[in-house]
Amino acid sequence: MEAHPVKGRLILVAAALGSLAVAGCSSSSSSSTSSSSASASGSASTKSCVASVGFEGPITGPVAPLGTEQLHFAELAVAMDNAANNTKITLVQGDTQLNPAMAVTVTQQFTSNSNIVAVAGPAGSQEVEAVGGLMDRAGMAFISGSATAVALTTGKYPTFFRVVSKDSVQGPQDANYIVNTLKPKALMIVDDQEAYSTGLVSAMLPIFQAAGIKVDHESVSQKVTDFSSLVAKVTPAESVVVLPWQIAANAQQFGRDLAQEHKTAVIFGTDGLFSPGTFTISGSYVSSFGPDITAIPADAAIAQAAQAKYGSFGTFGPPVFAATHVIDEAIASVCKAGQTPSRSNVLAAIKQTNEPASILGQPIAFDSNGDLVNGKFFLFKISPAGKYQLIPS
Amino acid sequence: MSFFFQELVNGITTGALYSLVALGFSMVYGVLKLLNFAHGDLYMVGAYIGFFIIQFFGGAAHVGIPVPLLLAIMFVVAAGLVGGLGVAMERFAYRPLRDAPRIAPLITAIGISFFLESAALLLFGAQYRVYNTAEFISLSSGIRIGSVTIDSVQIMVLVLGLLLMTGLQLLVNRTKLGKQTRAVAADREAAEMLGINVNFVITATFFLGSALAGIAGVMGGLLFNTVTSTIGFIAGLKAFTAAVVGGIGSIPGAMLGGLVIGVAESFVTGYISSTYTNLIVFGLLIVVMLVRPSGLLGQVQLQKV
Numbered sequence: 001m002e003a004h005p006v007k008g009r010l011i012l013v014a015a016a017l018g019s020l021a022v023a024g025c026s027s028s029s030s031s032s033t034s035s036s037s038a039s040a041s042g043s044a045s046t047k048s049c050v051a052s053v054g055f056e057g058p059i060t061g062p063v064a065p066l067g068t069e070q071l072h073f074a075e076l077a078v079a080m081d082n083a084a085n086n087t088k089i090t091l092v093q094g095d096t097q098l099n100p101a102m103a104v105t106v107t108q109q110f111t112s113n114s115n116i117v118a119v120a121g122p123a124g125s126q127e128v129e130a131v132g133g134l135m136d137r138a139g140m141a142f143i144s145g146s147a148t149a150v151a152l153t154t155g156k157y158p159t160f161f162r163v164v165s166k167d168s169v170q171g172p173q174d175a176n177y178i179v180n181t182l183k184p185k186a187l188m189i190v191d192d193q194e195a196y197s198t199g200l201v202s203a204m205l206p207i208f209q210a211a212g213i214k215v216d217h218e219s220v221s222q223k224v225t226d227f228s229s230l231v232a233k234v235t236p237a238e239s240v241v242v243l244p245w246q247i248a249a250n251a252q253q254f255g256r257d258l259a260q261e262h263k264t265a266v267i268f269g270t271d272g273l274f275s276p277g278t279f280t281i282s283g284s285y286v287s288s289f290g291p292d293i294t295a296i297p298a299d300a301a302i303a304q305a306a307q308a309k310y311g312s313f314g315t316f317g318p319p320v321f322a323a324t325h326v327i328d329e330a331i332a333s334v335c336k337a338g339q340t341p342s343r344s345n346v347l348a349a350i351k352q353t354n355e356p357a358s359i360l361g362q363p364i365a366f367d368s369n370g371d372l373v374n375g376k377f378f379l380f381k382i383s384p385a386g387k388y389q390l391i392p393s
Numbered sequence: 394m395s396f397f398f399q400e401l402v403n404g405i406t407t408g409a410l411y412s413l414v415a416l417g418f419s420m421v422y423g424v425l426k427l428l429n430f431a432h433g434d435l436y437m438v439g440a441y442i443g444f445f446i447i448q449f450f451g452g453a454a455h456v457g458i459p460v461p462l463l464l465a466i467m468f469v470v471a472a473g474l475v476g477g478l479g480v481a482m483e484r485f486a487y488r489p490l491r492d493a494p495r496i497a498p499l500i501t502a503i504g505i506s507f508f509l510e511s512a513a514l515l516l517f518g519a520q521y522r523v524y525n526t527a528e529f530i531s532l533s534s535g536i537r538i539g540s541v542t543i544d545s546v547q548i549m550v551l552v553l554g555l556l557l558m559t560g561l562q563l564l565v566n567r568t569k570l571g572k573q574t575r576a577v578a579a580d581r582e583a584a585e586m587l588g589i590n591v592n593f594v595i596t597a598t599f600f601l602g603s604a605l606a607g608i609a610g611v612m613g614g615l616l617f618n619t620v621t622s623t624i625g626f627i628a629g630l631k632a633f634t635a636a637v638v639g640g641i642g643s644i645p646g647a648m649l650g651g652l653v654i655g656v657a658e659s660f661v662t663g664y665i666s667s668t669y670t671n672l673i674v675f676g677l678l679i680v681v682m683l684v685r686p687s688g689l690l691g692q693v694q695l696q697k698v
Binding site: 230 | 523527
């Protein structure tokens with residue numbers, strides 16, 4: 001009976017439908033709770049400067065640690081900006097789980113909530129691709145603190161902005177550093193099967209190949225935590241392993257497996273690996289779109305506030321603080337001009353953003369496609385004590 | 394050649410983990426004909442328990458008791474608590490649905506899986522918890538033959554896995570409980586009529602299967618270091634596949650299925666490319682299922698009409 005193939009398929013189909021239903025229910029319930037709190041904030045008024053800002057990020061799911069950090073910094077930005085500008089901005093949370101389908105659901109809820117005038121997020125480039133059209137139709141400005149794919153700022157999403165630089169800057173910058181400074185004869189590069197990772201690999205490979213470096217291109221899912229078989233493949237000639245990953249704990253395990261199998265290759269990671277408490281393999285490099293704000297004197301108050309309230313953090317939170325701050329300042333400027341914040345006037349104000357200094361240690365202004373003007377990446381090397389030391393550019 | 398043996402060791406170690414989780418899957422299916430999709434989440438709970446025990450005794454860098462004692466406590470407590478959780482699942486979620494259409498407990502199992510995952514997220518947070526095994530079990534300990542390295546954790550996983558699988562096999566084949574379990578698996582109603590306490594047998598099966606998943610969770614934490622609320626999904630998926638490939642309901646089949654998948658993954662990664670691991674491994678498994686639909690060691694069940 002249990003081996004009956006048709007019955008087995010029916011069970012699997014039912015199981016899949018069941019899981020979708022459960023996922024859908026959990027998503028809608030969390031979002032509806034958030035929306036109701038936003039609605040309670042009341043209608044906008046120029047005097048009190050009331051508005052809601054949406055937050056889209058992976059609060060749960062495989063990269064929840066990064067999404068939670070982003071949420072914390074968005075909350076911090078709203079709290080600090082409300083105090084500084086005497087505004088009453090509320091943050092409406094939307095959990096996208098780094099899943100484009102979930103991002104669409106959340107965005108539909110946000111765009112149908114007239115209180116929300118702009119959105120901080122989403123986190124992933126694939127999510128921006130999924131929601132860009134919806135945001136455009138709603139006239140809603142959205143600013144990502146971590147979506148770096150080149151294709152996002154070709155003009156197809158006119159309400160999209162980002163406060164971080166793009167892969168076409170990071171990929172070649174990292175690859176050139178590896179070629180010119182680390183000088184490997186051969187290397188292994190492992191993508192994590194997500195658009196972010198494969199995009200960076202695509203940007204790096206031509207440079208490695210042009211430099212005559214023998215490349216072993218591998219690929220593992222983010223959900224994999226057993227790297228022993230892959231590490232066994234690292235040859236003595238492969239002196240560098242490039243991991244453009246989003247999960248620092250996985251890279252830490254990769255590094256441990258290297259040590260356990262007596263391999264001496266140096267790890268070169270990107271953004272997601274910036275996690276001083278988690279990724280501590282001595283001698284490794286991490287390139288990040290965000291700086292270590294604990295090393296920026298002007299950010300001391302924010303860093304201390306974040307540390308006190310939420311504990312340790314990496315480089316994913318501060319750019320979302322910057323994104324939320326841009327939105328908050330746009331709302332405040334609209335109110336100062338005697339207008340009621342709306343999607344259109346907030347969008348116009350965001351386009352005019354010109355912050356001479358920011359939490360990211362660089363000015364924030366956007367070009368006509370929504371890209372950060374003069375954006376740059378930061379390169380760190382991990383010391384034997386596990387500290388991240390900035391390598392001057 | 395050393396590369397071959399290194400990949401073989403890595404594959405068998407990972408396969409042993411898959412086997413332990415698959416055993417619980419297969420045992421529960423054997424007695425209840427239930428695909429317990431929450432089984433992978435028991436692995437996750439076991440991994441968390443191991444992590445918090447390390448923290449309780451001072452953290453990885455400052456373990457306050459001898460390491461063998463720490464490991465023993467981790468395994469015993471994880472087995473006990475996760476076994477108890479499995480029993481609670483059976484008592485409160487599955488038993489009321491025992492005579493319901495088969496789709497009902499299946500959906501319940503998916504619900505429990507989401508419940509456990511979400512509960513872990515809320516209780517333990519979204520951040521990755523890291524065992525830091527190397528802090529209390531040196532990476533340099535273990536065996537090195539030529540360039541083949543087998544570290545202490547791998548040895549422990551292999552030895553403990555073998556002992557547990559052998560013990561379970563003896564329990565099922567040589568004890569009264571084992572005989573009763575086989576009777577319930579063969580025909581629950583007939584077993585009940587013969588005076589077997591079916592509820593006790595099912596409870597014991599859930600306890601044993603869940604305890605194995607809990608122990609596997611601790612092993613996974615020690616081997617792979619990382620624990621999050623989502624690790625149960627992949628563990629459950631691989632274990633389910635291993636159980637089906639080996640022949641679901643068959644204990645030796647679950648062991649074999651886990652090892653086959655672990656070794657196949659390792660060799661495909663090593664000799665071809667990690668890019669194609671799932672594609673090739675699961676492609677091979679489809680071929681196996683086409684040739685032997687009841688699994689490698691499963692038995693074709695005749696149905697009377």
